[in-house]
Amino acid sequence: METAIEVTDLVINRGKREVLHGFTCTIPRGSITGLLGPSGSGKTTLMRAVVGVQLVKSGRVTVLGEPAGSVPLRRKIGYLTQAPSVYDDLTVRENARYFASLYGLGAADADAALDGVGLSGAAHQLVGNLSGGQRSRASLACAIVGRPEVLVLDEPTVGQDPVLRDELWAQFRALAADGATILVSSHVMDEANRCDRLLLIRDGYLIGDDTPAAIKVTAGTDDLDEAFLRIIRQQEKAAA
């Protein structure tokens, strides 16, 4: 399978702390890759490096054959930050239209993106007046509006009700089927099962990289939560 994202020996410091310590992984094109790990394990930092807004100490990140953050990539990447990053003092539609216009797209594309996240009904509302779940969907709409080839989603389904979460995952699946590469972080194991591949990350180290099924087989359990735990214990034993 063709590689969309290639991370090689990536070292990143945030403040005085080293967050990623020579991180290496590859992410295949047209797939949904889940980035799993506890809070503070380096998920967001890795994602920031992939979209090219993170200062890197050493190592290399290549996206679609170009260095991360390079000019040609800026038309091909969609990034959803963990906290919704939309303009509170614009309506949902105005936000979507602004981000659409940055890619040279028009009002119809903006409306389609809103439809995709189930926000058409709230298009005229100011983002500042929305509920938390709606806000993060507004933010998601602005990430997918440019029809990116690589979509980096930092916890996209936090605060969404189960029905909506299901619909959003159907949407991600459809985007991947169209050829988009999706990197999505989560700490909900139920979502991990929906990914094509999982990267398990802990304390800035990659401790697992396989399909959900294979990870469960290796760990000898049908429960991903338990599998994650066993992998951590095995690694700790190996280290000790």
Next chain:
Amino acid sequence: MSPHILATTIGRIVRQLRHDRRTVALIIVVPLLLLTLLYFMFDEQPLLFDKIALIMLGIFPFIIMFLITSIAMLRERTSGTLERLFTTPVGKLDLLFGYGIAFGLVATLQAAVASALAYWLFDLDTAGSLWLVIVIAVANAVLGVALGLLCSAFARTEFQAVQFMPVVAIPQILLCGLFVARDSMAGWLHAISDVLPLSYSVEALTEVGAHADPTGTMWRDLGIVIGAIILALALGAATLRRRTA
């Protein structure tokens, strides 16, 4: 920089402001109230009113646009929208000029309304043209925008951002020649006032007040203010980093 992205960014910033009706009302009305206050303060001294009101027409837009821009840009930095914009085709200059032009347009409206009140209701009398007064006022507003963009880089919270207003604005107002003529200041104060851009815009306004036709000094002063705007924008661009720790 792309003309299309610049235009759409200007539209976005103006739209944000338009949704905040109270802020728009404050931008337009506050200078009018302050001018009214001045008018009644100097009821008996119309010549003094002419001098001070003219300078105030330049100072109000500077202060107000500085405040609005530093908060708007700080929000862009803290809300994550700036980080996201830097993953899109937006260029730094699209953002800087977007803010400069959007708030410059608002400042033009503000200066036009305030000048109209001063000239037609309060009989402000200047030898030179009203248009020059508005041009200088707008240049001052854009100077405020440029310094606001720059200062927002040094504030982490809105509390800190508003504190930059007295730091940046008050020394310039004290030393611009409004309270003490710059020539009669102590040498070191005069030297400081020489490097503060507001000194030149106030001098330019005073020239318009005293001469029927635009003078060489006025054009030179306006040029210096524009130079200060470009310098502040360039420094502001240096504080905008696509990659952060």
